[in-house]
Amino acid sequence: PFFEGCVDTAEYLNHKKYERQNATFVMLTRNEELDGVIHTMRSVERRFNQWFQYPYVFMNNEPFTDEFQERVRSLTTANITFALVDESSWNFPKENTPLFQHYVESQGDRGIMYGNMVSYHKMCRFYSGLFYKHPAVRQYEWYWRIEPDVEFFCDLTYDPFFEMKKAGKKYGFTIFIKEIYWTVPNLFRATRSFIKQNDIKLGSLWKAFIKNRNVLLGDDYLNSFVNELEELNEEMTHEFLIDYLKKNWAREKVIDDELIQEIAHRVRRKVPVVEDKFDQEEYNLCHFWSNFEIARVDVFDNEVYNKYFEYLESWGGFWQERWGDAPVHSLGLALTLNAEDIHYFRDIGYQHTTIVHCPNNKEGKQLPYVESSKYTEIFERESSRMSVKEKALQYFKTGKIDDGWD
Numbered sequence: 176p177f178f179e180g181c182v183d184t185a186e187y188l189n190h191k192k193y194e195r196q197n198a199t200f201v202m203l204t205r206n207e208e209l210d211g212v213i214h215t216m217r218s219v220e221r222r223f224n225q226w227f228q229y230p231y232v233f234m235n236n237e238p239f240t241d242e243f244q245e246r247v248r249s250l251t252t253a254n255i256t257f258a259l260v261d262e263s264s265w266n267f268p269k270e271n272t273p274l275f276q277h278y279v280e281s282q283g284d285r286g287i288m289y290g291n292m293v294s295y296h297k298m299c300r301f302y303s304g305l306f307y308k309h310p311a312v313r314q315y316e317w318y319w320r321i322e323p324d325v326e327f328f329c330d331l332t333y334d335p336f337f338e339m340k341k342a343g344k345k346y347g348f349t350i351f352i353k354e355i356y357w358t359v360p361n362l363f364r365a366t367r368s369f370i371k372q373n374d375i376k377l378g379s380l381w382k383a384f385i386k387n388r389n390v391l392l393g394d395d396y397l398n399s400f401v402n403e404l405e406e407l408n409e410e411m412t413h414e415f416l417i418d419y420l421k422k423n424w425a426r427e428k429v430i431d432d433e434l435i436q437e438i439a440h441r442v443r444r445k446v447p448v449v450e451d452k453f454d455q456e457e458y459n460l461c462h463f464w465s466n467f468e469i470a471r472v473d474v475f476d477n478e479v480y481n482k483y484f485e486y487l488e489s490w491g492g493f494w495q496e497r498w499g500d501a502p503v504h505s506l507g508l509a510l511t512l513n514a515e516d517i518h519y520f521r522d523i524g525y526q527h528t529t530i531v532h533c534p535n536n537k538e539g540k541q542l543p544y545v546e547s548s549k550y551t552e553i554f555e556r557e558s559s560r561m562s563v564k565e566k567a568l569q570y571f572k573t574g575k576i577d578d579g580w581d
């Protein structure tokens with residue numbers, strides 16, 4: 176975090192070195208979502224913008240109604256722009272063709288989350304490669320993305336844009352989670368082929384998104400492992416190896432069960448060198464959860480990313496699959512950014528839908544640190560009678576969940 180605890184905001188704003196940034200909130204939304212929009216704005220204003228007065232840009236593929244505009248205006252004294260997204264940025268070029276219909280319907284039949292909602296595909300495509308080109312957004316250097324129905328739990332007493340700028344940061348997140356595989360089966364392949372064709376020099380951020388099988392299965396790794404085992408003088412049965420790997424090598428967090436099996440096989444057969452390391456990479460499905468973003472507009476509005484988006488368009492993945500803007504942003508950022516360019520807003524308490532980030536969830540604070548897989552376990556039990564918050568609280572207190580179901 177840039178600061179521990181609260182800052183005296185009046186003093187902060189009056190400091191001679193403080194510079195207000197050319198920044199805005201950005202929200203794409205529909206007239207029908209007014210209640211959720213109000214909820215979000217109340218939270219944003221109360222926790223942050225009552226002091227900082229950054230403007231808002233609301234975007235919609237249909238004109239905002241008078242009611243929507245009046246209600247929204249009544250919630251802030253900051254400047255507001257209501258912007259229309261034109262049809263050419265919103266619609267798919269061939270959405271009335273049988274092939275398009277077939278792919279979208281098929282995603283519905285296969286139970287892919289939001290797969291059969293054409294509007295959801297449009298939203299993902301728009302946020303992936305078009306929102307930052309809209310003139311209403313492009314005039315700014317920084318943006319903070321918000322959505323209807325989000326909640327900020329803690330006061331943000333400093334200016335995140337200014338602090339990011341000062342620290343040389345370019346993209347900030349609060350939540351990092353895994354994508355559902357079947358929404359993006361070919362996204363990583365498309366991305367790698369873009370990298371090869373254009374000879375992209377990847378930033379170090381790339382490493383955050385790969386299952387680094389090549390490192391683990393490469394020559395050095397296998398050799399060191401074989402040496403270590405030979406000293407043990409044990410019979411190298413498969414079971415022994417699996418057990419040994421789990422006990423001694425699982426400390427490398429990237430080792431999952433599947434990988435352990437694979438390493439064990441390779442060690443037993445001494446399968447040699449992985450030739451092309453890049454070709455061995457796989458997407459670990461992690462991504463910055465993009466309904467919250469604080470970033471420079473030019474992390475996307477640049478030659479490499481724009482070309483990347485056009486390339487993805489040419490693959491048809493925004494409709495043949497359901498590529499989300501979150502994994503597209505993450506992989507796209509990794510084409511140009513280094514890990515140091517990213518800021519983790521660990522101090523911003525944030526909730527959207529059932530997913531929450533609480534700054535207290537770290538070691539040394541009163542609540543125990545909970546692995547994100549545990550959250551998934553908690554939140555996936557959707558059919559229960561307890562609210563998600565109640566379940567989470569119970570889990571924090573007792574270490575288990577008893578929600579009245581078998």
Ligand code: GDP
Binds near residue numbers: 205236323
């Ligand atoms: P989820 O968070 O992935 O479930 O996606 P949402 O349904 O919240 O959509 C993401 C953002 O895009 C939200 O800000 C929505 O208000 C907005 N959005 C989604 N679909 C549409 C649409 O068809 N038109 C407009 N104008 N906004 C949309």
Ligand code: MN
Binds near residue numbers: 322466527
């Ligand atoms: Mn949402």
